[in-house]
Amino acid sequence: MNINTNTNFNNIKQTYLFSEIAARVRAYEAEHPDAKIIRMGIGDVTLPLPEEVVNAMVKACQEMGVKETFRGYPPEYGYGFLRDAISIHYADLGVSIAPDSIFVSDGAKSDLGNLVDIFGNNPVIIPDPVYPVYVDSNTMSGNKITYINGTKENGFLPSPAELPEGDHKGSVIYLCSPNNPTGAVYDKKALTAWVDFAVSTGSLIIYDSAYEAFIAEDDIPHTIYEIPGAYECAIEVCSFSKFAGFTGVRCGWTVIPDSLKSGEASIAALWKRRQATKFNGVSYPVQRAAEAALSDEGISACVKNINYYKENAKLITDLLNEKGIFYTGGSNSPYVWLECPEGVGSWEFFDKLLNEVQIVGTPGEGFGKGGDRYFRITAFGSRENTMEAVERLRNIL
Amino acid sequence: MNINTNTNFNNIKQTYLFSEIAARVRAYEAEHPDAKIIRMGIGDVTLPLPEEVVNAMVKACQEMGVKETFRGYPPEYGYGFLRDAISIHYADLGVSIAPDSIFVSDGAKSDLGNLVDIFGNNPVIIPDPVYPVYVDSNTMSGNKITYINGTKENGFLPSPAELPEGDHKGSVIYLCSPNNPTGAVYDKKALTAWVDFAVSTGSLIIYDSAYEAFIAEDDIPHTIYEIPGAYECAIEVCSFSKFAGFTGVRCGWTVIPDSLKSGEASIAALWKRRQATKFNGVSYPVQRAAEAALSDEGISACVKNINYYKENAKLITDLLNEKGIFYTGGSNSPYVWLECPEGVGSWEFFDKLLNEVQIVGTPGEGFGKGGDRYFRITAFGSRENTMEAVERLRNIL
Numbered sequence: 001m002n003i004n005t006n007t008n009f010n011n012i013k014q015t016y017l018f019s020e021i022a023a024r025v026r027a028y029e030a031e032h033p034d035a036k037i038i039r040m041g042i043g044d045v046t047l048p049l050p051e052e053v054v055n056a057m058v059k060a061c062q063e064m065g066v067k068e069t070f071r072g073y074p075p076e077y078g079y080g081f082l083r084d085a086i087s088i089h090y091a092d093l094g095v096s097i098a099p100d101s102i103f104v105s106d107g108a109k110s111d112l113g114n115l116v117d118i119f120g121n122n123p124v125i126i127p128d129p130v131y132p133v134y135v136d137s138n139t140m141s142g143n144k145i146t147y148i149n150g151t152k153e154n155g156f157l158p159s160p161a162e163l164p165e166g167d168h169k170g171s172v173i174y175l176c177s178p179n180n181p182t183g184a185v186y187d188k189k190a191l192t193a194w195v196d197f198a199v200s201t202g203s204l205i206i207y208d209s210a211y212e213a214f215i216a217e218d219d220i221p222h223t224i225y226e227i228p229g230a231y232e233c234a235i236e237v238c239s240f241s242k243f244a245g246f247t248g249v250r251c252g253w254t255v256i257p258d259s260l261k262s263g264e265a266s267i268a269a270l271w272k273r274r275q276a277t278k279f280n281g282v283s284y285p286v287q288r289a290a291e292a293a294l295s296d297e298g299i300s301a302c303v304k305n306i307n308y309y310k311e312n313a314k315l316i317t318d319l320l321n322e323k324g325i326f327y328t329g330g331s332n333s334p335y336v337w338l339e340c341p342e343g344v345g346s347w348e349f350f351d352k353l354l355n356e357v358q359i360v361g362t363p364g365e366g367f368g369k370g371g372d373r374y375f376r377i378t379a380f381g382s383r384e385n386t387m388e389a390v391e392r393l394r395n396i397l
Numbered sequence: 398m399n400i401n402t403n404t405n406f407n408n409i410k411q412t413y414l415f416s417e418i419a420a421r422v423r424a425y426e427a428e429h430p431d432a433k434i435i436r437m438g439i440g441d442v443t444l445p446l447p448e449e450v451v452n453a454m455v456k457a458c459q460e461m462g463v464k465e466t467f468r469g470y471p472p473e474y475g476y477g478f479l480r481d482a483i484s485i486h487y488a489d490l491g492v493s494i495a496p497d498s499i500f501v502s503d504g505a506k507s508d509l510g511n512l513v514d515i516f517g518n519n520p521v522i523i524p525d526p527v528y529p530v531y532v533d534s535n536t537m538s539g540n541k542i543t544y545i546n547g548t549k550e551n552g553f554l555p556s557p558a559e560l561p562e563g564d565h566k567g568s569v570i571y572l573c574s575p576n577n578p579t580g581a582v583y584d585k586k587a588l589t590a591w592v593d594f595a596v597s598t599g600s601l602i603i604y605d606s607a608y609e610a611f612i613a614e615d616d617i618p619h620t621i622y623e624i625p626g627a628y629e630c631a632i633e634v635c636s637f638s639k640f641a642g643f644t645g646v647r648c649g650w651t652v653i654p655d656s657l658k659s660g661e662a663s664i665a666a667l668w669k670r671r672q673a674t675k676f677n678g679v680s681y682p683v684q685r686a687a688e689a690a691l692s693d694e695g696i697s698a699c700v701k702n703i704n705y706y707k708e709n710a711k712l713i714t715d716l717l718n719e720k721g722i723f724y725t726g727g728s729n730s731p732y733v734w735l736e737c738p739e740g741v742g743s744w745e746f747f748d749k750l751l752n753e754v755q756i757v758g759t760p761g762e763g764f765g766k767g768g769d770r771y772f773r774i775t776a777f778g779s780r781e782n783t784m785e786a787v788e789r790l791r792n793i794l
Contacts, residue, residue, distance in 0.1 A: 001630055002599030003567045004517030005662045009670055044469035054462035057682065058455050064645065065451035072441035072644040106503050106647075106677070113675025114511075117537065120401030136674045140514065170400045202399030233398055247469040248461065250503075250680040265402045273406055277533045278510025280503070283647045283683050285454065 008142045017366035018042070021350070028354055038389045040377045041360045043180065043335070045245045047308065049289070050301030053244060056292030060285035074281030077272065078104025078253070082287045085294040086253055095225040101257050103271060104282050104290075108210045108239035108252040113137040114278070115206060115235065115254075118270035122204075125173040127158050129181060129367035129374070131208070134174040143172075149370050152339065156182040156328050156370075157190055160197035171203040175224075178211040181367045181376040182337040183329015185220045191227050198233040204262075205234040210252075213243035213306055215332045231257045235267065242334065244293035244302045251282060251290045309334050312386040313379035319390050323397045334379045337364070341397060349375050357392035405539045414763035415439070418747070425751055435786045437774045438757045440577065440732070442642045444705065446686070447698030450641060453689030457682035471678030474669065475501025475650070479684045482691040483650055492622040498654050500668060501679050501687075505607045505636035505649040510534040511675070512603060512632065512651075515667040519601075522570040524555050526578060526764035526771070528605070531571040540569075546767050549736065553579040553725045554587055557594035568600040572621075575608040578764045578773040579734040580726015582617050588624050595630040601659075602631040607649075610640035610703055612729045628654045632664065639731065641690035641699045648679060648687045706731050709783040710776035716787050720794045731776045734761070738794060746772050754789035 063069035083099035090097040128147040150156035177186040207224040236255040240246035256268040317330035327338040340349040346363035353359045364371025460466035480496035487494040525544040547553035574583040604621040633652040637643035653665040714727035724735040737746040743760035750756045761768025
């Protein structure tokens, strides 16, 4: 066969982060078959789905087995019942988002990856370190990326003032808050600076709020639409994965306000066309499960799970405070992002933790150059394991 | 905002086929509130899911509510249990497809749309009339499309010999058999001609076999891998939608053999990278439902439903035979594609059926220029409605 393949794929860094981690853990286990390894590396939830959610999903599955209640093709942008529920969720956060500006999908990762389809080539601004999907999906499309560095000095919250010289007109800017991997959160003032910058340069912000439900402190926006001007410059992508433990259920959504236009082109109209052509909607039982997660009982149950994870995070950050180790995250995020002690590299620190106290975390350089002296620990484990991990860490940090 | 949008989107025909149909039906209903309209337009299933499938999906939902059996992120390319089951399904069809050449997704439409991501610009060959996703997804990527016409003379099964002059080297060719909308099926000889053509021109075939389960006759390939040479030139996209009634459940798969390479580039490796970046796997309960559909009991139940639809199709084709009206499909397909009597246009015939006998079908021109004197009727309705529709049609055809 001799056809043209997408040569931009050659420009994607093959980091093999998680496979390298797995290989090192396997090698350690082979040599130490009795070791009790505690895994705090992967950003996946561990608590089961709330009962309300399971019941709704089971009921929907049973409806599919009965002629009178069977449902075929779902609406491409989501069932009305779920778009309405998400719209009410925004109203509870104090912002107005119409149901028909909400596009339901099988997850935030799909939307973040597929959004590039509706744009031409634009300059792209991405923080470093960050969730790799923004970089990889833009690299696949041949877009030129300008990185803006998260550092100890800016608390891993780079501002537009730190951008390299240039006019940056018509850029596509990716922001993630609470951030994966750093757990850092933009407050209203800092996020306003980004919205003002986008408006003044005619740029678009793609705002990833997948970890919104972990926000605890006042003055931290739960949605970018709390910021004046955002309706004219921002797409928001969110998810049930971390809010309701849906990593294995698969449901997310994207908000594109009608007011979001580039010249005459409606961004929502482009996305509608993209989704109607290349997507066929989300499984009916999954949408019923998501609706249940947004019911009063569902929210209570989800918040209970989130608080469980956040108590884990506090155990970790208490120790780092005690040891005087710099970190971000933990209080509005399931992630704790810590500076590797004594200036060691992130893979070196990974090996130290694995070999000395049998704890697996994620080396920061897996998320970009700016992470090469940092380390991500997640709070998604059990209380028992987290407590034991803290005790082990206390002895060596 | 002033960013570059994908201007290829401007080149997509805004057919509004189904919204135009809905508008005409609404207008008729408003004037005739007591009319009993029979809908035979949309290609959606109507029978409920088999009990085995519902039970498996319910059990998986319940597992998600228990800590010990909860599952987070699914494997990006599908659970081993489902890839194995699909591999066994191919073995039952007499071809060998390794589980790791099978990529599970949320549906054939997603894969058919997203596959363009991994290719550069290539000449594209698409039959007309055809399922619109091939045309629209390639138009969105700026690919140049050569149409090859299905006609009464070739039975809506165009062969490579009918291509316009040119070398056609390195083309991407879309084939759909059993075809949507015409119901026509390539036999072994005709499909071999396409595989030989692809091999001799270094081209790729993207083979859409979503309606495979409706094939009844011998000598009709159920998968393109029955044809020698296909492992070196073909991707196959298939679905649980029509086989198991999963239009609302959402599950499909794509086969990319390891032997499929363009020069040094492995097509499977490109797809793996695309899916790992822009997709996060299929809902666990959905994958368990799909596995159950491929169990012995599941297959029996699915075949029973398919036979029900095919008996509907036979009622329709018996009438067309009686009336001497040319058609394709029906015997290996849920679709019957008939020539509009007396040379009328497809929208004119639509209006005639709606106004005179209150039957809704799909005007052929919605699937391409070659459909402008044809009409699609589906066999997915109830037996009662199909019988009544046939009686009504008998009086006016």
